[in-house]
Amino acid sequence: VGTVDSQSSHTTIELPGLVALSTFVPHLDDTAGADAFEETTKVALASGFSFASVLPYDFSGATITDARSLGRIHEIIQDSSAYTDYSFSVAATESNSEMLQPASSSASSLFVRADEFNDKDKVINISSHFAAWPESKPIVADAKKTDLASMLLLASLFNSRIHVTNVTNAGDLSLIAMAKEKQLDVTCDISVYALFLSQEDYPGAMFLPTKDDQKALWENLDQVDCFSVGFLPTQLAGFLGKPISAGMGIADTIPLLLQAVSDGKLTVQDIVAKMHDNPIEILGLGDVDSVIEVDEDRRVASLKSQVGSASSWSPFQAKDLKGAVERVLMNDQTVCLEGEFVIKEALGKEGIISVQHPSTLVPETTNQGPSETAPV
Amino acid sequence: VGTVDSQSSHTTIELPGLVALSTFVPHLDDTAGADAFEETTKVALASGFSFASVLPYDFSGATITDARSLGRIHEIIQDSSAYTDYSFSVAATESNSEMLQPASSSASSLFVRADEFNDKDKVINISSHFAAWPESKPIVADAKKTDLASMLLLASLFNSRIHVTNVTNAGDLSLIAMAKEKQLDVTCDISVYALFLSQEDYPGAMFLPTKDDQKALWENLDQVDCFSVGFLPTQLAGFLGKPISAGMGIADTIPLLLQAVSDGKLTVQDIVAKMHDNPIEILGLGDVDSVIEVDEDRRVASLKSQVGSASSWSPFQAKDLKGAVERVLMNDQTVCLEGEFVIKEALGKEGIISVQHPSTLVPETTNQGPSETAPV
Ligand SMILES: [Zn+2]
Ligand SMILES: [Zn+2]
Ligand SMILES: [Zn+2]
Numbered sequence: 001v002g003t004v005d006s007q008s009s010h011t012t013i014e015l016p017g018l019v020a021l022s023t024f025v026p027h028l029d030d031t032a033g034a035d036a037f038e039e040t041t042k043v044a045l046a047s048g049f050s051f052a053s054v055l056p057y058d059f060s061g062a063t064i065t066d067a068r069s070l071g072r073i074h075e076i077i078q079d080s081s082a083y084t085d086y087s088f089s090v091a092a093t094e095s096n097s098e099m100l101q102p103a104s105s106s107a108s109s110l111f112v113r114a115d116e117f118n119d120k121d122k123v124i125n126i127s128s129h130f131a132a133w134p135e136s137k138p139i140v141a142d143a144k145k146t147d148l149a150s151m152l153l154l155a156s157l158f159n160s161r162i163h164v165t166n167v168t169n170a171g172d173l174s175l176i177a178m179a180k181e182k183q184l185d186v187t188c189d190i191s192v193y194a195l196f197l198s199q200e201d202y203p204g205a206m207f208l209p210t211k212d213d214q215k216a217l218w219e220n221l222d223q224v225d226c227f228s229v230g231f232l233p234t235q236l237a238g239f240l241g242k243p244i245s246a247g248m249g250i251a252d253t254i255p256l257l258l259q260a261v262s263d264g265k266l267t268v269q270d271i272v273a274k275m276h277d278n279p280i281e282i283l284g285l286g287d288v289d290s291v292i293e294v295d296e297d298r299r300v301a302s303l304k305s306q307v308g309s310a311s312s313w314s315p316f317q318a319k320d321l322k323g324a325v326e327r328v329l330m331n332d333q334t335v336c337l338e339g340e341f342v343i344k345e346a347l348g349k350e351g352i353i354s355v356q357h358p359s360t361l362v363p364e365t366t367n368q369g370p371s372e373t374a375p376v
Numbered sequence: 377v378g379t380v381d382s383q384s385s386h387t388t389i390e391l392p393g394l395v396a397l398s399t400f401v402p403h404l405d406d407t408a409g410a411d412a413f414e415e416t417t418k419v420a421l422a423s424g425f426s427f428a429s430v431l432p433y434d435f436s437g438a439t440i441t442d443a444r445s446l447g448r449i450h451e452i453i454q455d456s457s458a459y460t461d462y463s464f465s466v467a468a469t470e471s472n473s474e475m476l477q478p479a480s481s482s483a484s485s486l487f488v489r490a491d492e493f494n495d496k497d498k499v500i501n502i503s504s505h506f507a508a509w510p511e512s513k514p515i516v517a518d519a520k521k522t523d524l525a526s527m528l529l530l531a532s533l534f535n536s537r538i539h540v541t542n543v544t545n546a547g548d549l550s551l552i553a554m555a556k557e558k559q560l561d562v563t564c565d566i567s568v569y570a571l572f573l574s575q576e577d578y579p580g581a582m583f584l585p586t587k588d589d590q591k592a593l594w595e596n597l598d599q600v601d602c603f604s605v606g607f608l609p610t611q612l613a614g615f616l617g618k619p620i621s622a623g624m625g626i627a628d629t630i631p632l633l634l635q636a637v638s639d640g641k642l643t644v645q646d647i648v649a650k651m652h653d654n655p656i657e658i659l660g661l662g663d664v665d666s667v668i669e670v671d672e673d674r675r676v677a678s679l680k681s682q683v684g685s686a687s688s689w690s691p692f693q694a695k696d697l698k699g700a701v702e703r704v705l706m707n708d709q710t711v712c713l714e715g716e717f718v719i720k721e722a723l724g725k726e727g728i729i730s731v732q733h734p735s736t737l738v739p740e741t742t743n744q745g746p747s748e749t750a751p752v
């Protein structure tokens with residue numbers, strides 16, 4: 001996949017546009033929502049992502065809980081330009097199981113944060129969401145320990161497809177592996193930040209893995225279906241009292257993963273599988289024809305930037321990460337070059353394709369047509 | 377089932393000897409153990425029970441955790457007389473999964489108290505017990521809420537037979553009902569005390585059901601496979617600072633249940649099913665040929681008593697319960713008459729029959745042979 005670029009003899013890697021799973025958009029449902037959404041997709045596109053799967057949560061709680069709130073979010077983002085394709089999820093709350101059905105057709109998944117539910121009758125309450133949600137679409141669960149086990153039980157009882165997001169500890173990953181072995185229809189992701197930051201780096205940041213858990217995550221990557229961006233980068237910024245901006249963590253993703261490739265801990269094919277092929281298949285997302293070209297030796301900071309990521313806080317800023325996204329093509333058209341947007345208007349659209357779950361993944365290669373070998 | 381006794385024209389009900397599920401024996405593993413065990417089985421026999429399934433817990437924690445401790449308990453009770461048949465379970469601890477296999481042949485079940493396990497890696501830890509325990513014998517789980525869901529998940533993943541003991545809330549019973557509907561091999565019991573006492577009677581006694589939960593238990597008795605005696609009576613005594621004695625709650629069982637029959641809330645067949653047929657089938661217990669005769673109108677206090685139950689504390693003492701066990705026959709021989717033991721030696725033996733789990737219950741009727749119609 002790595003090729004030597006003749007003009008300047010640096011190593012360029014070509015990847016399909018990645019999927020940003022569990023993308024947090026601050027203030028999604030208020031007046032700041034349109035700008036935050038646009039900014040997030042802009043950061044995402046410039047950072048090598050062609051799809052953002054948006055979290056139905058805000059700092060104020062669940063933002064998308066039914067057809068009405070989903071309609072309101074659509075109205076809000078009408079005032080913005082989407083630079084990537086995107087999809088929304090519906091959040092499960094203690095009282096909205098009966099509102100799920102009408103909302104499900106416009107959402108990619110049901111999103112369940114198990115710790116948002118009262119312990120009393122938690123399992124029975126969430127079971128009504130599993131019963132109401134259509135089998136053809138996945139349930140994404142942010143759940144740990146016995147909550148995770150409860151979600152897996154419900155998935156088993158209701159023959160649901162379940163995707164566990166933001167796994168941060170070894171026991172949870174083992175349980176998921178065990179469930180897979182026993183033929184449960186379960187997949188999972190870990191946040192890229194969780195692979196590179198631990199509680200050892202930030203004592204008290206319980207949302208990060210311990211150093212031991214992080215080691216176990218690395219050692220069992222074969223059980224991990226996807227890497228997500230997730231809420232973790234925003235959560236860390238909040239924990240440290242840093243300013244929160246749109247698209248946190250997104251720009252660090254490719255540089256961090258390519259660093260792991262160059263350290264021999266990942267392959268480029270792992271990145272393609274876990275950030276493109278698998279998320280698209282698992283969430284039933286529409287796949288835009290997109291290609292990104294990354295110079296693995298070039299500093300991200302060397303690019304001009306029209307997006308906020310340059311000014312937004314990152315725990316990796318000081319490390320001056322390499323792995324600059326030099327060019328992004330969508331539908332055979334260069335949309336971002338050297339960090340600058342070269343299109344008249346944003347091309348992103350809502351991309352949900354409700355697919356039946358195939359039993360095997362059909363991996364999409366990064367070179368399948370002339371459009372992807374367009375001259376650089 | 378009720379017959380009019382010609383001598384005195386009171387209503388006598390004939391039942392098979394009942395099974396005391398989850399029987400707590402105080403100080404089972406120390407010098408007081410032999411006496412406590414003998415006293416417990418004596419109270420049980422005089423109160424209409426022919427089988428005691430003994431809890432592998434003491435106030436000090438788990439008493440039976442491996443073949444060695446099971447052997448020690450057998451040595452301790454050699455110094456006592458067993459008045460009923462009995463069986464032991466092995467307790468699951470955080471470190472004994474590898475010791476289960478050798479102990480399993482002499483035990484009726486594996487007993488898991490989920491709240492004894494550390495939350496960190498609880499599910500994975502307990503999964504090793506499910507993996508190690510032979511499929512032919514049940515796993516008895518004392519687990520609530522998400523812990524219960526975790527146990528049900530493990531039962532599903534390992535094709536285990538699971539019996540949930542001491543259900544006290546509506547949500548847990550609903551979850552069990554849902555699991556049954558989805559073909560999980562799960563059964564459950566509720567403690568008789570939980571049917572008659574609530575947190576409204578004893579504020580702060582969180583181990584009792586709330587009044588609402590108790591109402592739901594009564595309304596869903598068709599989902600309840602067994603009634604147990606359990607630890608609840610001892611727990612209540614401890615909570616109230618009353619003296620703890622052997623066999624707490626046992627003597628109250630038949631009077632309480634017959635009161636419910638006379639109130640139209642239960643049938644005698646419910647008692648036979650939930651305290652004889654089902655426990656025997658579920659735990660694979662040996663069924664001794666036993667018959668008890670109960671006068672439903674006669675006060676328990678009217679019987680002479682050679683056992684401690686007369687002096688032991690009960691929350692129902694003041695109510696002067698009716699439903700005296702007038703006669704107990706074992707193997708066609710009267711062993712207890714009007715509260716007095718009329719046998720030279722105790723007849724109880726260890727009764728475990730490792731049976732394959734039949735898919736349907738074959739109910740044993742209370743009148744199946746001439747031995748059970750022996751003249752009164
Ligand atoms: Zn806001
Ligand atoms: Zn693609
Ligand atoms: Zn293509």
Ligand SMILES: [Zn+2]
Nearest residue numbers: 010295298326
């Ligand atoms: Zn370059």
Ligand SMILES: [Zn+2]
Nearest residue numbers: 402403404406
């Ligand atoms: Zn003791």
Ligand SMILES: [Zn+2]
Nearest residue numbers: 392393663664
């Ligand atoms: Zn019997």
Ligand SMILES: [Zn+2]
Nearest residue numbers: 665666744748
């Ligand atoms: Zn018989």
Ligand SMILES: [Zn+2]
Nearest residue numbers: 381386671702
């Ligand atoms: Zn009588």
